[in-house]
Amino acid sequence: MAGGPARSFRARGPAHEGPRRIQEPAWARRLLLAAAIGFAGLFLALPVAAVFYEAMKEGAGLYFEAITEPDALSAIRLTLITVAIAVPLNTLFGVSAAWVISKFRFPGKQVLITLIDLPFSISPVISGMVFVLLFGRGGWMGSLLDKWGMKVLFSVPGLVMATVFVTFPFVARELIPLMTAQGKEEEEAAVLLGASGWQTFWRVTLPNIRWGLLYGVVLCTARAMGEFGAVSVVSGHIRGQTNTVPLHVEVLYNDYQFTASFAVSSVLVLMALVSLAIKTWLERRAAAG
Amino acid sequence: MYSRSILPGFNSGMSLTLLYLGMLVVLPLISLVFKTAELTWDQYLAVVTSPRALHAFWLSFGAAIAGAAVNLFFGLLLAWALVRYEFPGRRLLDAMVDLPFALPTSVAGISLTALFAPSGWLGGLLAPLGIKVAYTVLGVMVAMIFVGLPFVVRSVQPVLEDLSPEIEEAALMLGANRWQTFIRVILPGLWPALLTGFALSFARAVGEYGSVVFISGNMPMKTEIAPLLIMTRLEQFDYPAATAIASVMLAVSFVLLFAINKLQAWSQRSLEA
Numbered sequence: 005m006a007g008g009p010a011r012s013f014r015a016r017g018p019a020h021e022g023p024r025r026i027q028e029p030a031w032a033r034r035l036l037l038a039a040a041i042g043f044a045g046l047f048l049a050l051p052v053a054a055v056f057y058e059a060m061k062e063g064a065g066l067y068f069e070a071i072t073e074p075d076a077l078s079a080i081r082l083t084l085i086t087v088a089i090a091v092p093l094n095t096l097f098g099v100s101a102a103w104v105i106s107k108f109r110f111p112g113k114q115v116l117i118t119l120i121d122l123p124f125s126i127s128p129v130i131s132g133m134v135f136v137l138l139f140g141r142g143g144w145m146g147s148l149l150d151k152w153g154m155k156v157l158f159s160v161p162g163l164v165m166a167t168v169f170v171t172f173p174f175v176a177r178e179l180i181p182l183m184t185a186q187g188k189e190e191e192e193a194a195v196l197l198g199a200s201g202w203q204t205f206w207r208v209t210l211p212n213i214r215w216g217l218l219y220g221v222v223l224c225t226a227r228a229m230g231e232f233g234a235v236s237v238v239s240g241h242i243r244g245q246t247n248t249v250p251l252h253v254e255v256l257y258n259d260y261q262f263t264a265s266f267a268v269s270s271v272l273v274l275m276a277l278v279s280l281a282i283k284t285w286l287e288r289r290a291a292a293g
Numbered sequence: 294m295y296s297r298s299i300l301p302g303f304n305s306g307m308s309l310t311l312l313y314l315g316m317l318v319v320l321p322l323i324s325l326v327f328k329t330a331e332l333t334w335d336q337y338l339a340v341v342t343s344p345r346a347l348h349a350f351w352l353s354f355g356a357a358i359a360g361a362a363v364n365l366f367f368g369l370l371l372a373w374a375l376v377r378y379e380f381p382g383r384r385l386l387d388a389m390v391d392l393p394f395a396l397p398t399s400v401a402g403i404s405l406t407a408l409f410a411p412s413g414w415l416g417g418l419l420a421p422l423g424i425k426v427a428y429t430v431l432g433v434m435v436a437m438i439f440v441g442l443p444f445v446v447r448s449v450q451p452v453l454e455d456l457s458p459e460i461e462e463a464a465l466m467l468g469a470n471r472w473q474t475f476i477r478v479i480l481p482g483l484w485p486a487l488l489t490g491f492a493l494s495f496a497r498a499v500g501e502y503g504s505v506v507f508i509s510g511n512m513p514m515k516t517e518i519a520p521l522l523i524m525t526r527l528e529q530f531d532y533p534a535a536t537a538i539a540s541v542m543l544a545v546s547f548v549l550l551f552a553i554n555k556l557q558a559w560s561q562r563s564l565e566a
Binding site: 025026027028029032033036037039040041043044046047048049050051052054055058096097100101103104107108109110116118119120121122123125126127128129130133134135136137138140141142143144165168169172188191192195196200201204205223226229230231232233236237249250251253254257262265266269272273276277279280281283284 | 298299300301302303305306307309310313314317318319320321322324325328367370371373374375377378380384386387388389390391392393394395396397398399400401403404405407408413414415438439442458461462465471474496499500501502503507520521523524527530532535536539542543546547549550
């Protein structure tokens with residue numbers, strides 16, 4: 005995987021636990037720490053601070069106006085709709101793919117895993133482009149759907165499809181290693197004791213994977229809300245109709261409405277910070293056992 | 294069939310998985326291949342070796358390598374500080390490393406542009422020194438450093454955590470100073486993880502679109518990245534040219550994906566050893 009989270013759901017202990025390590029001399033320690041914190045401040049904290057500063061620069065009145073005007077509200081609504089379709093679909097897919105991959109042996113498993121990883125390793129622009137090719141002028145599906153009077157490109161179904169494509173690996177990627185590590189003995193025991201397939205899943209598997217599942221769902225949701233490149237290709241940027249929040253940010257910025265653009269951005273930054281907080285909390289839960 | 298298992302759900306789960314992947318991944322990719330095949334070989338070569346395309350590839354790959362190299366150094370530094378040192382705000386810093394994953398790329402793009410524009414906080418500091426970042430190749434690199442940073446930190450961090458203190462103690466006993474211990478004893482164990490982080494960071498940066506297009510200025514032959522050139526061709530409804538450029542990037546992605554899988558397997562082995 006090349007574009008997704010670099011680390012999967014795993015327990016982490018604080019630095020002071022475990023054996024005491026040899027340390028560098030105090031001056032070297034201070035120097036390294038200062039360089040690390042300085043770099044993180046410059047590249048991680050400052051961009052976030054800049055969004056809030058630029059958003060509030062012209063006062064709170066303009067800020068609230070920017071995030072409550074009709075185009076902004078319609079962008080927020082469209083983003084919520086996209087998330088509400090993409091995340092449940094990808095959760096369903098992730099669970100069933102992980103079930104098959106972790107509990108059964110079959111040829112071609114590695115190919116399947118590679119295919120699931122694919123959206124992480126290709127450019128978001130290319131992810132969007134494949135849907136333009138399918139549904140655009142002269143595309144296979146495009147001419148078919150034209151006959152039925154359906155429009156996918158430059159409308160909501162296209163946005164949803166591109167988002168589903170970009171975010172489908174998240175849940176599967178979290179669950180496959182987790183469920184493989186857990187093995188299948190518990191499920192086999194349940195089935196031998198007479199439980200049905202669904203009973204086994206709900207009573208045995210789900211309790212075992214719920215935190216990892218939630219972790220994948222959080223990552224999937226964060227990405228679905230924030231996806232820009234792929235969605236940008238298929239949207240056509242029609243204000244009030246096919247603009248998600250990240251696209252609305254771009255439209256405002258290119259219109260030189262900088263303050264409004266940063267005001268809308270600040271809403272996305274808040275959502276990103278919330279998802280980071282949940283993610284950190286889940287990791288700490290796992291560390292605590 | 295192959296499963297020979299008492300567990301239910303193989304057929305239905307497999308059908309759902311294959312249906313989903315088929316519609317969402319395989320069908321679009323096949324249409325990509327067919328669209329590219331509409332061009333003759335000569336036309337294809339003409340598109341991918343046009344000066345504008347070559348410059349876009351050069352910029353995308355070059356800046357991504359440079360950005361990943363910067364991340365290799367600072368990512369190791371950050372991972373080292375997070376694992377080895379106890380300081381106030383360490384947990385906060387640890388959580389913040391994932392910010393580039395969580396932040397929508399368009400937000401990162403306009404924020405970095407505001408910071409590095411000549412009137413911005415950082416651009417204003419650099420301007421008297423004659424360094425321009427926004428709307429130059431340096432700006433492209435800055436955006437790529439931002440999106441790629443977590444990959445190096447998160448690849449190196451678990452390996453550093455699991456490094457046993459005994460080998461460092463042994464090195465110290467045998468008379469090595471701290472620097473020698475780092476270069477000769479610690480660093481060799483970190484290489485697989487570092488290279489994995491480098492490759493992941495590079496792969497992400499090559500395809501990056503949102504955070505780069507705002508800060509780059511998008512001048513053809515100067516600061517136009519390959520994904521933007523694809524976007525431009527799509528907007529002109531020149532689908533074959535867009536797919537031709539995309540095919541080059543996809544080929545590079547697949548080679549990278551293969552290399553990353555090998556690296557991760559190597560890294561895993563060295564972790565278990």
